[in-house]
Amino acid sequence: MKMRPGCSDCNFRNSKTATQNSAAIIVLAGAAGMSVLLYLFAFVYPYNIFKLYPYPRLAVYRFAQENPMVIWWLASAFVIQCGLYWLGWRAAQRASGRTAWLIVLGGALASGFVLLFIYPFDAADIFDNILHGRILSVYGANPFRDVAEQFPGDPFYPYAAWRRAPSAYGPAWEMLAAGVSWLAGDGIIANVLAFKLLVGVFMTASVGLVAVILRHRAPERALAGVTLLAWNPVVLYVTLGNGHNDITIVFCMLAAVWALIHRRYTLTILALVLGALFKFIPVLLLPAAGLIALRNLPNLRARLHFLVVTTLSTLALITLAYGPFWYGIETLDLGWRTRLFTASLPAFFYTWLQPTLGKEQAAFTVSLMAASLTVLFVLWQSWRTWCDPSWLSFSRVTVNILLFYLLLTCSWFQQWYAVWPLGMAALLSPGPAVYLAMILGGYTVLSKHIIFGSLFFRIHPLPRAWREIWFGLTVLGVPWLYAFFSLLDSFSQRVMGSGPHPESGMDGNSVIKKAPQ
16 A cells, blocks of 8 residues: 655654644643642632631731731742643643643633632622622612611621722622522621622633634634633632622623624623623723624614614613612712722822822822723724724724723722733733733732732831832832833834734734725
8 A cells, every 4th residue: 555645744743743732731731730739728728718707807918917928928829820820821722622621621610619718818899799789688778878887787797898888889790799698698608608609600601701702713722712711810819719700791791702703783782781780891892892883784774773772772771770779860979989099000190199289189180081091092992993804803902991991090900800801811812912911910919919018008018108109110010011012012013014913902913904895
């Protein structure tokens, strides 16, 4: 039997590919196993909820007051965990097959399950969420009007941090919180686990959407995209470890991408509106989604039909959501949030201007400038979607808007906000925007709460006038530097005539094509 010409080369290439795939799978399995063990012994074992639940409002600085090395042990564990994640993500870019998928999904499931049992020492938000849910489900009161301070006998009152503030979230979240708190009863551990499982459902659904979208549009990147989201230490630590609800809006944004791909434009807008009924952030994405719909619809009649149906559906959804809580226009009052500043560029300017303008005027001036810049950037990025007909245009613009907001105009920056761009970055090819989202998440989670928050405010406190100035610079300094040099590199490439990767995202880092006429 004669061998066809070139067949030996094919066999060699196939053998080499199989060897590389096997090596990648081994690396994946090793990274998954070590990650689970590290979560278990560095995060859960010393800070497990079964041991610490009787102690309200525990935080890293309290442990560090007894042993200053605590923050450095946690920081080292987080750095190692990020290294394992990076190793696993790179291996997932080279791996394929059912075994690789089982390792990625199994590793994510095991890590998430382990982190369920950590005491939420990152912030007291989960306890505030539980108490707001109980205000509705147990006491029949309104969490948008009534505050925790009115219920001092509640078993969760000692754990609450924002006792004089009404709910800062939307009605969709408060309905879910009420249902879960009613099911969980009065148990501290039962409620914490129930709320973590609630956001875990959204986490699972978000990972599923990434898999479905990429397997449909870019199957060669599906495994890596799922790994980027499902294994990310920031997402796992924030969501399943500390029970923050930011993954709810990630799910809604990914649902909007899915609907756009299938040209379900009204459903796209409704997904974003639903997200805004959890947290307001998806509102920033409505102009881009609306312009994509208007661009792709075939004629004026179809566009008018879309506008009428979508507007009526949106109004109906908002009415249904706010109906049980409505007590007048004050229900929508979030003005108190414009006076909150921490770990951000607006906080830097607010602290700098406060001695001259006073608290109220400084807060108003800085908030107005930040809001204006955000609106201008949103409009510019939304216009870019009109000029870019690729299926990734909305995802790219979403990541750009979220990164711009978090790095430059968000006044009250919290490390768990980094989940927003990470969820959407899972759809993109590796590039500056993806790397910036990963750096922003990993570094800020590590630096804001574990290191600088404890050092500047608790263990070795800075003078009050200097805290926020140095806090923002240290927490966001590394992401700012990476963003600056990435934009500088992009500009130099354009000057030299070699464009960046068409899917890389971030400002100036996508190929703009003329929309079809």
